[in-house]
Amino acid sequence: MVWLLVALGIIAVVAIFLWVTYNSLVTANVRVDEAWSDITVQLKRRLDLIPNLVNSVKGYAEHESGVFQRVTEARANALNAQGVKQTADAENMFEGALKSLFAVAENYPQLRASENFQQLQAELVDTEDKIQAARRFYNGGVRDLNTKIQIFPNNLFAGMFGFKQREFFEVEDMASVQEPVNVQF
DSSP, rough: OHHHHHHHHHHHHHHHHHHHHHHHHHHHHHHHHHHHHHHHHHHHHHHHHHHHHHHHHHHHHHTTTHHHHHHHHHHHHHHHHOOHHHHHHHHHEEEEHHHHHHHHHHTTTHHOOOHHHHHHHHHHHHHHHHHHHHHHHHHHHHHHHHHHHTTTHHHHHHHHHHHTOOOOOOOOOOHHHSOOOOOOO
C-alpha cells in the first residue's frame, strides 16, 4: 500500500512538473508572437510614412530619381518580407535607402524648412524609437523562450511539446548602427 502511494505521489509530481513546464513554454511563445506583432505594426507605420516623405522630397529634387527608385524598391521588399531573417534583411536595405533620401534632402534648405517635411521627419523619428523598443521587447521574449527551451530539465520535454528556438531580430551591418546617423535639417 505504501509503495502505491509513493508511486502515485511521484506520478503526481511529474504530471505537475510537465503541466507547469508546458504552460511556461506556451506563455513565453505567446509573448514572442505578441512582440513580433508589435514589430510588424511599427514597421508598417514607418513604411506608410515613406511615400509622403518621398513625395515631399520629390517636389524639390526631381532630378534625384535614382534615390526615389531605391527607396521605393526597398519599401516594396520590406512590405513583402516574410519571417524574422528576411524582414531584418529587408529592413537593413530600407534603412540604407532612407539614409540616401535624407542625404538628398540636406541639399535643399527650402525643403528642410518645410513644415510638412519637418512633421514627417518627427513622425519618422518617433516611429524609429517605437521600432527599437519593439525590437528590444521581441529579442527579450526570444531570449526568455530560448533559455526555457535550453535549460535542464525543460530541454527534455520542449522538443516533445513541439517548441523550437526562435531567431533574434538582429542588424547585419553592425558598423552602420554603431555610429549614429548625422541628419541635419
